[in-house]
Amino acid sequence: xxxxxxxxxxLAIGSFLNVCIYRIPREGLSINVPQRxxxxxxxxxxxxxDNIPVVSxxxxxxxxxxxNSKISISYPIVELVTGGLYLVMLYRFGISLELLHGCLFVxxxxxxxxxxxxxxxxxxxxxxxxGIAGLAITSSISLIRQDVNFFIEHLVGAIAGCAATALIGxxxxxxxxxxxxxxxDVKLMGLIGMFLGAWPHLLLVxxxxxxxxxxxxxxxxxxxxxxxxxxxxxxxxxxxxxxVLDLLWGRTIWVWYLKLIGW
Numbered sequence: 001x002x003x004x005x006x007x008x009x010x011l012a013i014g015s016f017l018n019v020c021i022y023r024i025p026r027e028g029l030s031i032n033v034p035q036r037x038x039x040x041x042x043x044x045x046x047x048x049x050d051n052i053p054v055v056s057x058x059x060x061x062x063x064x065x066x067x068n069s070k071i072s073i074s075y076p077i078v079e080l081v082t083g084g085l086y087l088v089m090l091y092r093f094g095i096s097l098e099l100l101h102g103c104l105f106v107x108x109x110x111x112x113x114x115x116x117x118x119x120x121x122x123x124x125x126x127x128x129x130x131g132i133a134g135l136a137i138t139s140s141i142s143l144i145r146q147d148v149n150f151f152i153e154h155l156v157g158a159i160a161g162c163a164a165t166a167l168i169g170x171x172x173x174x175x176x177x178x179x180x181x182x183x184x185d186v187k188l189m190g191l192i193g194m195f196l197g198a199w200p201h202l203l204l205v206x207x208x209x210x211x212x213x214x215x216x217x218x219x220x221x222x223x224x225x226x227x228x229x230x231x232x233x234x235x236x237x238x239x240x241x242x243x244v245l246d247l248l249w250g251r252t253i254w255v256w257y258l259k260l261i262g263w
Contacts, residue, residue, distance in 0.1 A: 011083040018075050019031060024125060074114070082107070088248065127184075131190070158191070
């Protein structure tokens with residue numbers, strides 16, 4: 001029953017994240033104005049019963065009731081991804097403060113990754129709000145555990161995340177003679193460091209994101225979706241994926257890796 005409730009909550013949050021993903025990158029729109037969701041094509045406000053996560057998309061067969069224009073498949077995907085991640089967090093952490101910590105983290109990462117993949121930007125609004133939320137949840141866990149080192153580790157993680165990514169960007173710019181890392185990526189790594197801590201979490205995020213990003217980039221070039229190695233590829237989604245990977249299975253991955261290299 002708890003799992004069902006968590007999944008449904010994730011779907012509902014995912015529906016709200018769709019609003020964020022659509023409105024934040026566009027000028028003249030905000031999260032709360034207009035208050036009701038609307039069809040991007042005909043601007044008709046969406047009725048409550050047509051705005052049920054996933055279910056409404058299936059009942060309407062992916063089309064707007066008012067103008068019959070096609071509804072992007074990204075809407076139910078975002079809802080299902082968020083609901084699925086909430087469910088994974090429940091099974092990983094159980095009913096605990098760590099569950100809240102994990103769900104809050106992925107709630108921030110989903111829109112960041114989606115917006116960066118679509119618009120090549122990482123919105124400051126989400127990063128700054130996430131930084132405040134991360135500071136609050138980290139402080140709460142530290143107080144409940146009576147462990148000030150937990151808070152210090154995560155604060156250091158935020159600073160180290162920004163510094164490490166900025167350094168990579170500078171070195172990449174020198175080597176490749178072009179911008180290798182945007183300031184959005186730097187700030188995102190600061191957010192990731194706040195939620196995960198410093199060593200060895202940031203290293204795993206950087207390594208896994210670089211590996212996955214390389215594989216995806218080469219695949220896109222081979223498939224013709226990108227022109228070549230100098231094509232622009234958003235890095236935020238790979239950082240987000242690496243962060244979730246570390247949050248859920250970071251310790252297991254490190255143990256496996258150290259055994260693999262004989263340590």
